[in-house]
Amino acid sequence: MGIFDLFKRKEKVSETAVSNENVDKDIKKSAEPTKSKKKSEKELATERGEPYIEILRMDVNPNDINTGAFEFDWNDKFVANLIRAGYQGKTDADLVDQWFQNVCRNVVLETYEQYEAMNNDSRYMQSRDLGDGRREIG
Numbered sequence: 001m002g003i004f005d006l007f008k009r010k011e012k013v014s015e016t017a018v019s020n021e022n023v024d025k026d027i028k029k030s031a032e033p034t035k036s037k038k039k040s041e042k043e044l045a046t047e048r049g050e051p052y053i054e055i056l057r058m059d060v061n062p063n064d065i066n067t068g069a070f071e072f073d074w075n076d077k078f079v080a081n082l083i084r085a086g087y088q089g090k091t092d093a094d095l096v097d098q099w100f101q102n103v104c105r106n107v108v109l110e111t112y113e114q115y116e117a118m119n120n121d122s123r124y125m126q127s128r129d130l131g132d133g134r135r136e137i138g
Helices: 003-031 041-048 076-084 092-118
Strands: 053-060 068-074 127-131 134-137
Touching: 041 076, 068 092, 076 092
Parallel strands: none
Antiparallel strands: 053 068, 127 134
16 A cells, blocks of 8 residues: 555545435435425415415503403405495405404404393393283283
8 A cells, every 4th residue: 555545545534424425314304394484274265265364463452351361363355255345445464354343343242242141131021011902911
């Protein structure tokens, strides 16, 4: 073995080391889970042509527990449905705000109707004699 063989061998060793490093990197890459971007529910709904709305966050005022705010995320299909339903506004946020106010109003009205149905005074029927064998019941 001559002196030049040592240099050649070092080059081969370093080439082998470099190629082994590349193999190691490839093995590590293949062992890692693929980092394909998972589509969000909003993206999936949009691709399917479906309306989408989600509550991202709800904040409650710590000084007044009866007040708060909601943050929504929606797609264009949801806004198009609101416009078709007759909502009007300058921005998409205006339309969504009107829709949410209507939802809240309906919840309040339903709760009120249930309260009235359970109200003790409304369970009793009152009747009044109108004469001639007729009665008014209310």
